[in-house]
Amino acid sequence: MLLEFGARNFFSFKEGFTFSLELNGNCPNSISKGRKTANIMGIKGANASGKTNVLRVLSFIKYLCTDSYNSAPKSEIPFDNFFGNNDPTDLFCRFVINEKKYLYEVSLNKKEIISEELSLDETEHFIFKRQLDKLISVAKDFDELNQIRIRNNVSIIHLAKQGEFSSLEPFFAFFDSILTNVTDYGLSNFHLDQSLICENYKNSHPERLANVKDLLKNADTGIVDVKIARSLSPKGDTQYHPVFYHDFNGKNYAVPFWHESSGTRKLFYDLALYYMALEQGGVLLLDEFDINLHPNLLPMLIDLFDDPEKNLNNAQMIFSTHDTAIMDRLGKYRTYLVNKENNESFGYRLDEIPGDILRNDRPVSSPYRNGKVGGVPKV
Known part of the structure; x- marks a missing residue:
């Protein structure tokens, strides 16, 4: 299960942002359904605010961990930082496998992975720690990783998969269960064979x-x-x-x-991703999931993940949308807004807004339409 992810100096995000699916204790049971982690999270914002770039973070981490070995040696790593500056790009992802929390972190530029770490979350216990082309720390139970021949543009997790080292297989499987219609080019209509x-x-x-x-x-x-x-x-x-x-x-x-x-x-074709994610208990990332669909159909699609009787394997869905009415179904705890100032994106979850602008007993769509919480174009 995915807990949170984030990035710094990645596409339109110069400063760091965190996208969390963990629900706080104030979240009403009618929304959380007893869960501590959301199965649904929606992203709202104006055109060109950076919504797709939020999804790109997790899609790119999936690429590193499950597909980067297929790139040519010494080829550029396919992402962009903030307007081509020279600072490293940092990404992270927190997740749960078999009731244990893990943290994956990577720092890189377009030429090479500078550092890469996988650890038990909230501890100093590293499964592996990499600096450039060297493994500088490997946990005892993962000693086979020392045999890996490191490539500068490939994740250790994918190198282990290609070398048939089984110790990192659960982590490869987790990232492989992320399904998306987002590539480094953004929303793709050709994401499915x-x-x-x-x-x-x-x-x-x-x-x-x-x-x-x-x-x-x-x-x-x-x-x-x-x-x-x-x-x-x-x-x-x-x-x-x-x-x-x-x-x-x-x-x-x-x-x-x-x-x-x-x-x-x-x-017809997107539902293949929906049901694959539901069967695997994976994470579905959909950019503009409402495009070409009538708004009345959207709750039916969300319900596939929100209803515990339909979502038996705790699959999760993160989507961007321009439909405003759906915000009232999600509430302030499951709606993430993206804004842009001076062409720099920043994001926040609606429950992070202080004061009583948003209340649990009122729709969140009205203050959003009135521009009181951000995420709308300045026309």
Whole structure:
């Protein structure tokens, strides 16, 4: 389970920020549902305020820990600091595995990882500690890590995975369970291999397809069934794609994917990430999760993670949105605002605002619309 993460000198964030999912004791039970850590957190802010860059932090940490070995040796590390300054970029992530809290920290520039540490949280017990291309501290139970040949642009966690050292496998699995539509280029419409998703629906996870069908029906899309078809590409490769069926006067008519609405197409493929995260107990990061969707559908999607009976594995969802009404569902404890001054981003959770501008017994959307808590454009 993810507890918090943050960064300094990362894209539009010059100074450090912390994004926490831990709930304080004042959070009403109607929102927390008895949890000490939120399963849902929404990010609000004006266009270009830095909302996507908050999500980029965790997406980039995932890249370092699960994908950085696939980059070419000595290639630049794919991120940007604050307007190209020469200071190191620092990132951290706190999380829980098997009821133990861990802290992962990394400092780097575009050429190399300067330092990297994994430790038990709130202790001085390091699992490993790295400086440049040397491991300077390794815990006794992780002694096999001393055999790793370090590359300057690759995380120790991914190096251990590639070298088949099993001691860091739980940490690799945690970061690998982070699913997102955010890359170093920001929101990506190509974050999913659509043919592979359809193949998995058909051959490996028919239960996921059944769940997707039910949600599409409940969303009033007019769809009564979805089937996965197979065809050959011009190169002779097997491809899979969905065919949607609509009822008219008791007869089902097939409608090809590209004739469906943008919202239906988005839902069909994004729901693969939703259900994958729910099954794995992972973390789902979605930038502009409401794009092309009617606002009335958003609570239904949030409920997949917010309802303990649907979210059996404590999966978490962090999303950015321009929909304001959803703030009242989230409340001040689960809404994070991002602002920008002089092109520098800064963020805070609504419950960090002092005074009684925001109260548990009142909607938070009104003071937000009136500009009393920030996060709105200065037009």
